[in-house]
Amino acid sequence: MKLQEIFRNIIATDSLHARFLNTLSLMENTGARKISASEDKTKVSYIVLKHAAEEARHAFYLKKQIQKVGKIEDFPSYENAYLVAPFASYTYLHSLDIHVCRYLKQELKLSGNALKYAAYLLVTYAIEVRADELYPAYQEALDEVSSKVNMKSIIVEEEGHLAEMIVQLKEFSPEWEKHAQVACDIEKNLFEQWIVSIGTELGLS
Numbered sequence: 001m002k003l004q005e006i007f008r009n010i011i012a013t014d015s016l017h018a019r020f021l022n023t024l025s026l027m028e029n030t031g032a033r034k035i036s037a038s039e040d041k042t043k044v045s046y047i048v049l050k051h052a053a054e055e056a057r058h059a060f061y062l063k064k065q066i067q068k069v070g071k072i073e074d075f076p077s078y079e080n081a082y083l084v085a086p087f088a089s090y091t092y093l094h095s096l097d098i099h100v101c102r103y104l105k106q107e108l109k110l111s112g113n114a115l116k117y118a119a120y121l122l123v124t125y126a127i128e129v130r131a132d133e134l135y136p137a138y139q140e141a142l143d144e145v146s147s148k149v150n151m152k153s154i155i156v157e158e159e160g161h162l163a164e165m166i167v168q169l170k171e172f173s174p175e176w177e178k179h180a181q182v183a184c185d186i187e188k189n190l191f192e193q194w195i196v197s198i199g200t201e202l203g204l205s
């Protein structure tokens with residue numbers, strides 16, 4: 001299933017497009033909450049604080065974009081009825097987190113706060129790599145039909161996040177690329193499942 005084909009189908013129907021925006025909002029909000037949950041009570045850096053704030057802004061911004069294709073009141077929550085592929089969308093980030101934590105425990109024998117921080121680094125890195133592919137592809141499909149929905153401000157911030165994650169990963173381990181690749185491999189699998197679930201819901205597969 002091609003990403004562009006999925007996006008074109010979604011954008012073609014306003015009600016579906018609104019539901020998709022709400023779904024992306026849920027996923028961004030899950031990311032923001034995960035970053036906040038991984039924070040140490042006192043040792044929170046400027047980068048981590050900025051990142052948590054910007055992911056929360058993305059969740060809000062995506063929710064707000066709904067008004068360009070529908071009514072925000074029609075999407076009062078992140079309950080199943082208001083989402084596209086709810087199960088895959090809910091579990092994507094949680095599953096990634098669980099698998100990465102398992103890898104870190106086994107490979108690096110991490111636990112407690114060290115495990116939380118390392119998981120934040122690897123999970124977020126993998127998501128940022130994906131975001132840097134997903135949002136530009138979505139924007140391209142939006143541009144094709146001159147949609148009012150716009151992802152440009154998110155794209156700029158996600159590019160910044162990826163660069164910031166690399167800075168933090170380099171400080172974390174000289175072998176960061178090896179660990180990051182493991183996280184990206186896990187993420188790829190989960191992302192493909194998400195795309196298949198969306199395609200099935202749209203009747204494309």
Ligand SMILES: [Fe+2]
Pocket residue numbers: 028054055058131158
């Ligand atoms: Fe984001």
Ligand SMILES: [Fe+2]
Pocket residue numbers: 055128131157158161
């Ligand atoms: Fe991000």
